[in-house]
Amino acid sequence: MHSHLIKDLLNLEGVIVKKVSQSSEDVVVTLETKPTRQVCPACGRTTSKIHDYRTQYIKDLPLQGKRCFLELRKRRYTCRCGKRFLETYPFLARYQQRTVRMTAFVAAELHEVQSVQSIAKRANISSATVNRILDTISYDRPKLGNALSIDEFKGNAARQKFQCILVDPRKHKVLDILPDRNSIHLAQYFKDIPRHERLKVEFFSCDMCRPYVDLARSYFPAARIVIDRYHFTRQVFWALENVRKDLQRRMAVDRRRYYKRSHSILTKRYASLNEEQKKACDIMLLYNDDLRRAHRLKEKFLEIFNIRKFRDQRTAFMDWIEEAHCSGIKHFEKCAATFANWSHEILNAFRFDFISNGPTEGFNNKIKVLKRISFGIRRFDRFRTRILLTTT
Numbered sequence: 001m002h003s004h005l006i007k008d009l010l011n012l013e014g015v016i017v018k019k020v021s022q023s024s025e026d027v028v029v030t031l032e033t034k035p036t037r038q039v040c041p042a043c044g045r046t047t048s049k050i051h052d053y054r055t056q057y058i059k060d061l062p063l064q065g066k067r068c069f070l071e072l073r074k075r076r077y078t079c080r081c082g083k084r085f086l087e088t089y090p091f092l093a094r095y096q097q098r099t100v101r102m103t104a105f106v107a108a109e110l111h112e113v114q115s116v117q118s119i120a121k122r123a124n125i126s127s128a129t130v131n132r133i134l135d136t137i138s139y140d141r142p143k144l145g146n147a148l149s150i151d152e153f154k155g156n157a158a159r160q161k162f163q164c165i166l167v168d169p170r171k172h173k174v175l176d177i178l179p180d181r182n183s184i185h186l187a188q189y190f191k192d193i194p195r196h197e198r199l200k201v202e203f204f205s206c207d208m209c210r211p212y213v214d215l216a217r218s219y220f221p222a223a224r225i226v227i228d229r230y231h232f233t234r235q236v237f238w239a240l241e242n243v244r245k246d247l248q249r250r251m252a253v254d255r256r257r258y259y260k261r262s263h264s265i266l267t268k269r270y271a272s273l274n275e276e277q278k279k280a281c282d283i284m285l286l287y288n289d290d291l292r293r294a295h296r297l298k299e300k301f302l303e304i305f306n307i308r309k310f311r312d313q314r315t316a317f318m319d320w321i322e323e324a325h326c327s328g329i330k331h332f333e334k335c336a337a338t339f340a341n342w343s344h345e346i347l348n349a350f351r352f353d354f355i356s357n358g359p360t361e362g363f364n365n366k367i368k369v370l371k372r373i374s375f376g377i378r379r380f381d382r383f384r385t386r387i388l389l390t391t392t
């Protein structure tokens with residue numbers, strides 16, 4: 001009675017619902033299918049001779065918040081060739097104790113930033129089962145585009161503190177996650193990419209890190225090396241912050257607290273401050289010559305990004321290095337020396353301003369959340385798949 005309605009509700013092809021029983025925790029749906037002619041997997045002939053039945057319990061997606069099991073009487077057929085085999089069902093993969101749609105649900109949920117435990121809870125299965133489904137998903141690196149950026153992040157996966165992330169900065173796409181930042185491993189990885197594919201990379205974006213640049217020169221000989229603007233600009237901010245911190249040490253407690261609390265007034269662009277903040281900033285700068293000079297150097301540096309012509313940017317950048325070098329402030333002298341060493345690659349960031357690790361930063365935030373909710377990552381391969389699933 002009403003079994004067609006239950007069947008509609010269940011939404012499974014080709015089944016007859018015989019019985020629905022429920023307890024406070026479970027719903028058990030007893031199913032049957034019509035006998036049909038079967039193709040023997042051994043000889044390919046057809047047979048309709050039933051040998052015996054076996055009852056199997058199959059997990060399905062929860063119904064009304066309760067665990068749902070399908071109780072299925074599976075037929076075993078026998079063939080003239082002597083082979084005995086079980087009936088196959090479109091909603092059930094071979095040798096599996098869960099429905100195809102359960103697997104599909106879990107696979108879809110793995111694309112969202114959430115823990116394996118919470119997926120397991122929603123699907124009413126164990127975390128181990130969710131991980132088993134995760135392990136069946138493989139992810140192959142897509143082909144490289146004309147730009148490649150490499151960065152590292154603190155993943156603490158499989159006892160390695162840092163992992164590397166490869167991004168196509170123009171397509172805003174994560175290409176791959178590598179287990180560590182060891183140069184030899186990275187070289188091996190890049191070497192495995194066909195040379196004709198590597199030769200197509202015109203831009204290689206990274207931090208001011210020699211090993212990355214050396215790798216780029218060896219494996220991406222056609223690429224211009226671009227130092228990501230976030231990575232070099234933060235050196236200027238660090239220099240300014242260090243000047244403030246040095247100064248604070250010599251201040252009375254109250255004033256020290258004020259400078260510490262109000263440090264963002266100094267680091268923010270002066271033009272973006274409101275009138276009140278501008279006044280506060282002016283007063284803070286009155287206190288000390290070095291701080292005033294450091295602040296001006298920071299402002300001047302950020303100005304370079306607003307200059308329209310690359311030639312003028314280059315002049316302004318070289319002038320800035322000169323000024324920082326002669327500033328008499330050790331933090332800025334250090335910054336000037338670093339910039340002078342990397343001037344060509346930093347200037348490429350101004351010249352090819354469409355290349356940066358900006359997209360990577362966004363991905364890194366997602367990874368951070370994923371890491372936090374994963375309660376420690378023991379297996380790098382699972383971590384990698386999750387990152388790639390949630391970012392693509």
Ligand SMILES: [Zn+2]
Nearest residue numbers: 040043079081
């Ligand atoms: Zn046969």
